[in-house]
Amino acid sequence: MIKVEESSVLFSLLNAENQALDEIMTDFNSKFPRIRHFRLCTSLLMLLEDKSVLKSTQRLVAFTILHQAYSSQQSSMNPFISFLINAACNEEAEKYERAFILQLLASANSSNSKEVLKQTATDFVKGFDPSSQAFPQQEQLQQQYCDRVHPEPYNCLLRNATVKNVVPDPDVPSGCDINSPEFDLEPGAKPKLGSGDRDEALTGLLQNLSLEGFGPRWIRPLPPRLLIQDELVWLNPDNNHELQWDYGMCADTSRGAAVRDLIAKALKGPLAPTQQEQVFVELTNDPKLVYHCGLTPRKLPDLVENNPLIAVEVLIKLINSAEIEEYFRVLVSMDMSLHSMEVVNRLTTAVELPTEFVHMYITNCISSCQNIKDRYMQNRLVRLVCVFLQSLIRNKIINVQDLFIEVQAFCIEFSRIREAAGLFRLLKTLES
Numbered sequence: 345m346i347k348v349e350e351s352s353v354l355f356s357l358l359n360a361e362n363q364a365l366d367e368i369m370t371d372f373n374s375k376f377p378r379i380r381h382f383r384l385c386t387s388l389l390m391l392l393e394d395k396s397v398l399k400s401t402q403r404l405v406a407f408t409i410l411h412q413a414y415s416s417q418q419s420s421m422n423p424f425i426s427f428l429i430n431a432a433c434n435e436e437a438e439k440y441e442r443a444f445i446l447q448l449l450a451s452a453n454s455s456n457s458k459e460v461l462k463q464t465a466t467d468f469v470k471g472f473d474p475s476s477q478a479f480p481q482q483e484q485l486q487q488q489y490c491d492r493v494h495p496e497p498y499n500c501l502l503r504n505a506t507v508k509n510v511v512p513d514p515d516v517p518s519g520c521d522i523n524s525p526e527f528d529l530e531p532g533a534k535p536k537l538g539s540g541d542r543d544e545a546l547t548g549l550l551q552n553l554s555l556e557g558f559g560p561r562w563i564r565p566l567p568p569r570l571l572i573q574d575e576l577v578w579l580n581p582d583n584n585h586e587l588q589w590d591y592g593m594c595a596d597t598s599r600g601a602a603v604r605d606l607i608a609k610a611l612k613g614p615l616a617p618t619q620q621e622q623v624f625v626e627l628t629n630d631p632k633l634v635y636h637c638g639l640t641p642r643k644l645p646d647l648v649e650n651n652p653l654i655a656v657e658v659l660i661k662l663i664n665s666a667e668i669e670e671y672f673r674v675l676v677s678m679d680m681s682l683h684s685m686e687v688v689n690r691l692t693t694a695v696e697l698p699t700e701f702v703h704m705y706i707t708n709c710i711s712s713c714q715n716i717k718d719r720y721m722q723n724r725l726v727r728l729v730c731v732f733l734q735s736l737i738r739n740k741i742i743n744v745q746d747l748f749i750e751v752q753a754f755c756i757e758f759s760r761i762r763e764a765a766g767l768f769r770l771l772k773t774l775e776s
Contacts, residue, residue, distance in 0.1 A: 611643055
């Protein structure tokens, strides 16, 4: 419980039987910090519980330390006050010991009673007069020095079966007083009883004492498994992992680099026919290159305007990706042009596009024609849109009934243009 050096110092204080008790307490407070007082006092308490461990003078010094270590506080705040009161009322104890404890308890409230601390433990034992001392009842002491009367402490049923921390010396006959002068060793004489070192045993006890000794262990058998048919059984799978060879390690990545370079150039201007053909071949051989070519939805309008055929090929490869809707959204919102209509027209014939995307693109084309101010550009775009719509209708890409009113109004608004009149006639033919 305490360190080796602490046990040696504490034992030397217990042996200072010819030193005044207040001087012993001064040494105790100077050599041990306050944070260690409780642990040291607990060790002394366990030594005091067995009357055969300490000598009479050592017991008085130990009681002094238990009391004076907390003398700056109220008596009720002393964690060992109940032990001191019980020791003072123990009729089996020596009367001088009980009287000494009573004077310690009274010293907290009376300056005259502090004279006991100026004596040595030996002087108190020799000068004690049993006829001049009265011993009050335990309840009276508890009411005087405690905030409340403590109930009887709880005793475990197995306490009597506990192996104590201190056992009697088997060499000492029953009923003998080990402190009797007849057992004192003379210089050069052999010990009459045993051959151990009492002081060494005490310092060892101070270092190794536990609070309750060694009690019997509770027997806790494992409960049987609950017999249920569908009870889950704990599984211990084997961790036999096999090495797998990475066939892609050290693979040639130059093709991917080539496609990335060509796509980067395609965003800035038209590619040569041989370069376009190289992109088509690489994407056909490895369709997954489209995810590593460096194209993003934000860059799609540049690719559509500069290289619409490559844009078509890339979008076809991305048709099953999670980002295809973002690409469609960018394609719908970009400015209408011949290349954008070419891309959408080729996509409609190559893959199945979402109906809402096609309808939204047609609506955007019609709106662009209506909002343009340049008459020449307006006529040119109207012709492109009409040709684009006729191609969608003849290839049955769209159901014209879904956009009949909007397309018919577009044709009437631009009826001066030949392609718009032709689209109007086609609508009337389908209507009939």
